[in-house]
Amino acid sequence: xxxxxxxxxxxxxxxxxxxxxxxxxxxxxxxxxxxxxxxxxxxxxxxxxxxxxxxxxxxxxxxxxxxxxxxxxxxxxxxxxxxxxxxxxxxxxxxxxxxxxxxxxxxxxxxxxxxxxxxxxxxxxxxxxxxxxxxxxxxxxxxxxxxxxxxxx
Amino acid sequence: xxxxxxxxxxxxxxxxxxxxxxxxxxxxxxxxxxxxxxxxxxxxxxxxxxxxxxxxxxxxxxxxxxxxxxxxxxxxxxxxxxxxxxxxxxxxxxxxxxxxxxxxxxxxxxxxxxxxxxxxxxxxxxxxxxxxxxxxxxxxxxxxxxxxxxxxxxxxxxxxxxxxxxxxxxxxxxxxxxxxxxxxxxxxxxxxxxxxxxxxxxxxxxxxxxxxxxxxxxxxxxxxxxxxxxxxxxxxxxxxxxxxxxxxxxxxxxxxxxxxxxxxxxxxxxxxxxxxxxxxxxxxxxxxxxxxxxxxxxxxxxxxxxxxxxxxxxxxxxxxxxxxxxxxxxxxxxxxxxxxxxxxxxxxxxxxxxxxxxxxxxxxxxxxxxxxxxxxxxxxxxxxxxxxxxxxxxxxxxxxxxxxxxxxxxxxxxxxxxxxxxxxxxxxxxxxxxxx
Numbered sequence: 001x002x003x004x005x006x007x008x009x010x011x012x013x014x015x016x017x018x019x020x021x022x023x024x025x026x027x028x029x030x031x032x033x034x035x036x037x038x039x040x041x042x043x044x045x046x047x048x049x050x051x052x053x054x055x056x057x058x059x060x061x062x063x064x065x066x067x068x069x070x071x072x073x074x075x076x077x078x079x080x081x082x083x084x085x086x087x088x089x090x091x092x093x094x095x096x097x098x099x100x101x102x103x104x105x106x107x108x109x110x111x112x113x114x115x116x117x118x119x120x121x122x123x124x125x126x127x128x129x130x131x132x133x134x135x136x137x138x139x140x141x142x143x144x145x146x147x148x149x150x151x152x153x
Numbered sequence: 154x155x156x157x158x159x160x161x162x163x164x165x166x167x168x169x170x171x172x173x174x175x176x177x178x179x180x181x182x183x184x185x186x187x188x189x190x191x192x193x194x195x196x197x198x199x200x201x202x203x204x205x206x207x208x209x210x211x212x213x214x215x216x217x218x219x220x221x222x223x224x225x226x227x228x229x230x231x232x233x234x235x236x237x238x239x240x241x242x243x244x245x246x247x248x249x250x251x252x253x254x255x256x257x258x259x260x261x262x263x264x265x266x267x268x269x270x271x272x273x274x275x276x277x278x279x280x281x282x283x284x285x286x287x288x289x290x291x292x293x294x295x296x297x298x299x300x301x302x303x304x305x306x307x308x309x310x311x312x313x314x315x316x317x318x319x320x321x322x323x324x325x326x327x328x329x330x331x332x333x334x335x336x337x338x339x340x341x342x343x344x345x346x347x348x349x350x351x352x353x354x355x356x357x358x359x360x361x362x363x364x365x366x367x368x369x370x371x372x373x374x375x376x377x378x379x380x381x382x383x384x385x386x387x388x389x390x391x392x393x394x395x396x397x398x399x400x401x402x403x404x405x406x407x408x409x410x411x412x413x414x415x416x417x418x419x420x421x422x423x424x425x426x427x428x429x430x431x432x433x434x435x436x437x438x439x440x441x442x443x444x445x446x447x448x449x450x451x452x453x454x455x456x457x458x459x460x461x462x463x464x465x466x467x468x469x470x471x472x473x474x475x476x477x478x479x480x481x482x483x484x485x486x487x488x489x490x491x492x493x494x495x496x497x498x499x500x501x502x503x504x505x506x507x508x509x510x511x512x513x514x515x516x517x518x519x520x521x522x523x524x525x526x527x528x529x530x531x532x533x534x535x536x537x538x539x540x541x542x543x544x545x546x547x548x549x550x551x552x553x554x555x556x557x558x559x560x561x562x563x564x565x566x567x568x569x570x571x572x573x574x575x576x577x578x579x580x581x582x583x584x585x586x587x588x589x
Contacts (some may be wrong), residue, residue, distance in 0.1 A: 038197065044288075052516065053415075054412070056345075056515050057408075057409060057411070057412050057515050057516075058512075058513075060512070060554075060555060061515055061516055061554070062516050062554065064556070066211055066512040066555070067578065068221075068238070070512070093342075093345075095313070096234065097313060104239070104318065106313040106314065107313070107314060108313065108314055108343050108344060109344070110342060110343060110344040110345035110346070110348075111342065111345055114347065137418050
């Protein structure tokens with residue numbers, strides 16, 4: 001046995017274990033920190049569940065909404081545009097008439113500020129990357145930042 | 154890599170689509186589980202309008218692409234007034250003349266969008282979401298001064314939700330206006346999970362009921378009217394029953410039982426509950442919203458969960474019972490008592506109801522988009538209701554997804570006993586006739 005090589009082997013195996021553990025932890029936390037394919041995929045999957053629980057009854061399974069009542073979430077700047085505005089709609093609700101592609105929508109959307117930062121990030125990432133939409137992910141950190149400066153009602 | 158990304162983005166869409174399709178196939182079109190089953194008469198193809206009707210009936214599309222056609226009135230001369238939900242080219246009311254199986258727009262007037270239109274005693278009445286107007290008619294029931302309506306009622310609450318002001322008149326010079334509640338269940342925060350019901354629901358002071366005004370007095374406000382009936386969340390379809398000399402209304406029941414109370418209601422229960430109720434009203438009646446809802450399967454008035462209910466505890470002890478109850482969320486937008494002689498005897502004095510179709514059944518399949526007949530005897534519902542005219546939505550998949558092509562809204566009876574149905578999605582007017 002070549003004892004000179006032992007420290008290197010030990011060092012290498014420790015490094016391997018640590019990175020492995022780190023990877024595992026990261027996976028468990030769904031870490032959407034970097035927009036890696038894995039992070040995006042996990043966020044979309046989690047967001048789909050949030051959508052099914054809190055959004056589908058008004059915005060519908062195809063996210064095309066209900067004429068005159070609940071607005072569509074497909075190909076609209078409300079969804080694909082400014083992230084802060086979009087996060088605020090979820091946090092504060094939406095109670096004004098909105099016109100999208102010549103159609104007005106008037107139903108009230110309740111505040112969903114009871115959702116966790118991660119849940120809001122996931123559902124918005126899901127909506128921005130589904131139904132024909134394609135836009136960057138939204139992170140829990142971004143939601144947290146908007147929530148911190150959001151008006152207190 | 155890119156493909157994989159795309160695939161993972163599309164997967165949820167495909168899953169949802171498959172779920173809808175699965176549910177649609179499972180239930181064979183409109184929801185039918187147990188007592189929610191939709192009774193149908195033997196359908197036959199009609200004359201090209203794409204509707205399914207009982208044998209002997211025929212439907213013709215007499216006009217289309219008119220805009221958001223809401224309520225409709227047909228004059229003794231057979232001319233048509235129809236109200237648009239939004240004014241089109243500055244015209245909110247259209248006047249159409251019929252020749253054979255076609256109706257042609259002769260003129261448009263009234264700059265306001267809205268829902269209600271009614272012809273009575275030499276006047277055309279029409280409503281915006283805040284006001285009611287009337288126009289004097291000549292001997293041919295044509296509007297004399299389209300630019301100079303008289304304002305009958307003004308300043309009604311319109312807070313986006315349930316904003317449509319449906320109107321009807323009795324035989325004693327009174328006008329009835331629905332003022333819908335600007336809320337789902339009078340929660341402190343509307344439609345927010347966990348938000349409780351407001352004690353002594355303040356909405357009921359100025360909405361959530363039917364108001365009675367004088368049909369010929371100008372510029373009436375709340376103070377000039379009478380809250381004729383309360384505890385009605387939202388009414389669009391209503392009609393004066395000439396046999397009973399009484400007001401009948403169809404209420405749109407509350408939404409989102411599962412969303413707000415997932416521990417008490419499954420998505421399946423939430424899709425069919427609560428009932429869409431028909432009420433026969435007397436002055437001073439209370440139909441119970443927001444403190445109760447009607448469960449058509451338990452045949453009971455149930456305490457609203459926002460007010461401490463659990464889906465079983467009874468409530469609404471001071472509220473009247475409905476005279477008929479229909480499956481949830483079908484959205485009754487038109488009610489008409491048939492007094493004509495053209496249709497077979499069984500239809501006489503019975504009620505046609507235009508169900509606009511559901512949206513609040515998701516993720517369960519949507520349903521409705523049809524005209525129902527509720528038989529009546531001696532001024533009361535008698536026997537099972539049946540689907541009279543179906544096929545407005547298009548395919549079964551279009552019904553299930555809620556992407557209906559046509560959505561029935563307003564009903565009217567012509568001087569010859571023909572039945573008129575509007576569709577506010579594509580602006581179609583159907584005329585349904587019967588031949589022995």
